[in-house]
Amino acid sequence: MPEKLLVLQRFDSPLGQMVMVARNNHICRIDFETLSYQPFDSKALERKGLRIVEQETEVLAEAQRQLEEYFGGKRFEFDLPLAPEGTTFQQQAWQALREIPYGETRSYQQQAERLGDARFARAVGHANGRNPISIIVPCHRVLGKNGKLTGFASGVDKKAKLLELETRYRPFTLE
Incomplete structure (x- = not known):
């Protein structure tokens, strides 16, 4: 037990x-x-x-x-055992969040498309709002329409600072 x-x-x-x-x-x-x-x-x-x-x-x-x-700008991915409690849809939304690379952002609609239907954008926003594992499950990387900073349980100011930190330390890659 x-x-x-x-x-x-x-x-x-x-x-x-x-x-x-x-x-x-x-x-x-x-x-x-x-x-x-x-x-x-x-x-x-x-x-x-x-x-x-x-x-x-x-x-x-x-x-x-x-x-x-x-x-400190030295870690771009996390390797920790996680056990967030949530519905099946919330779990799927949170897993999609973990797939957004460090230093990049997505819209709620893009996250919904990743889950199979762009019409789920509002439901994705609600699921992200219930995310219990801040930063490691990076809901701060999801933006509103036209790149607008919206919704973050700890405040949009912290969301902006997290995105600024990731932009500053984003690793350089050759494409």
């Missing part, structure tokens, strides 16, 4: 404090901590029989190391 324990760890990033959560040695949440941030609904946790503790684990230490490398 899976462990009913969520392990939480915080760390300071160049864009503010981040919260990482793991369950069964898999990352299930990474987000920026903001004034309105509520990592978990305590009543929902109780109903599921889950409890949360704040401590360092190997997988969270590795996630922090990889995120620090990302912010």
Whole structure:
């Protein structure tokens, strides 16, 4: 039976404090901590029989190391065990996000086309808004129509800074 324990760890990033959560040695949440941030609904946790503790684990230490490398312009892909909770459609949308290369962007419509139907653009936007693993599942790489910065749970200002960071450190390739 899976462990009913969520392990939480915080760390300071160049864009503010981040919260990482793991369950069964898999990352299930990474987000920026903001004034309105509520990592978990305590009543929902109780109903599921889950409890949360704040401590360092190997997988969270590795996630922090990889995120620090990302912010330093030294990491362009992540290699971490992930276990985001979501519907089948959300899982598909999040997998499509992971296929967007570092330093590139897509529109919600392009992401929907990748999933099989451009008419799903609005549903893709909703799925991206529920993405529990910020940066590693890079919803910040998806833009609105005409390249407009829209929707990012931690704020459009952070989305802009993440895109700026990736533009600055994008690796040069010969085509």
